[in-house]
Amino acid sequence: MSTTLFKVVKSHAAPNTGSRATDWRDNALCRSDQYDADTWFPKGTDAASMDAEQEAVRICRRCPAMAPCRDWAIETRQDHGVWGGLTAQDRADLRRHGRIPKKRTPIQAFASIQDAYGALTRKDGRHVIWIGGNEVRIGSVRMSPNQVAWRARRKTPPVGRVFPDCQTDGCVRHLNDQAMRQERDVQKRETAACGTRSGYQKHRRNGETACDPCRRANADADRNLRKTGTTTTERSAA
Structure with a gap:
């Protein structure tokens, strides 16, 4: 092994230390x-x-x-x-x-959605956890884990974007698309309780005269909005 003090490009051994301090x-x-x-x-x-x-x-x-x-x-x-x-x-x-660019992980490719879902998920109790990368290629189409899981489980394409509907990290079993979110919004409006601002708005949508608790809740919310810029109090005291 060479003992040259880095004079030759291909010398990678430590030098003779007899004439210098330890380093x-x-x-x-x-x-x-x-x-x-x-x-x-x-x-x-x-x-x-x-x-x-x-x-x-x-x-x-x-x-x-x-x-x-x-x-x-x-x-x-x-x-x-x-x-x-x-x-x-x-x-x-x-x-x-000024930095070393991160090396991109090659996108994994699969022949079908079911192949990708089977290879890149694992069951964890009530959840299904995605263990692959942030994107896969199905044929020539790139898809996110949520898109793959939605199509694999429901056999139909989602409406709009797919989002997780679960607090468990990486879970792709509990998902929602735009249609589900809109349906929930409708249900929320339809079941709005009296004595809240939402209840007051429900009366208005239905062409009804708002009840006293709803009118008070709406007035309280308006006052709070003018004072603080937000309607944080939904329900007023009876």
């Missing part, structure tokens, strides 16, 4: 005889080379000298090899953008 290089894993210098310089862009590069990154991330090694490689513009847990492309991205 981060003394603790570097790449000094170990366990690794060959070529470990940090995978050749090619084929799958095997990419796997080798990621293995070098994993070794670097266990190294106690990772941070200073990384900083040194960036400052000295090392254009080849893995240093401090960063590949040459990572360092180029840092110089160009």
Whole structure:
């Protein structure tokens, strides 16, 4: 293993320390005889080379000298090899953008909605939890987890956007679409209780004379709206 003090591009071993003070290089894993210098310089862009590069990154991330090694490689513009847990492309991205762009996870593709739903969900009591990514491809169409689950369970397309109807994180069993939301709004209006602003509005929609409790509740809500900008009190004292 070479002991050159980073003069040759492909030297990745720690230097001879006899003529300098101890520093981060003394603790570097790449000094170990366990690794060959070529470990940090995978050749090619084929799958095997990419796997080798990621293995070098994993070794670097266990190294106690990772941070200073990384900083040194960036400052000295090392254009080849893995240093401090960063590949040459990572360092180029840092110089160009000031950060390493997140690597996008490939969108999983399935032949059918049922295939995607079966592969990317798991049952959890009364819930069905989505365990896939934020998007899947069914044929040439991209779909969200909620769209996949809705169509898989109901066999029909939703009306408008699909939203979760459950407090459980990732649940795609309890969903609602625009038609369901509109139906609930109608039911809510129809069952509005007397003695509330909603009850007063129900009387008006039905062409009825509002009862006293509803008139008082509506007046209280109007006063509150003028004072605070919101109608927080629905029900007035009898």
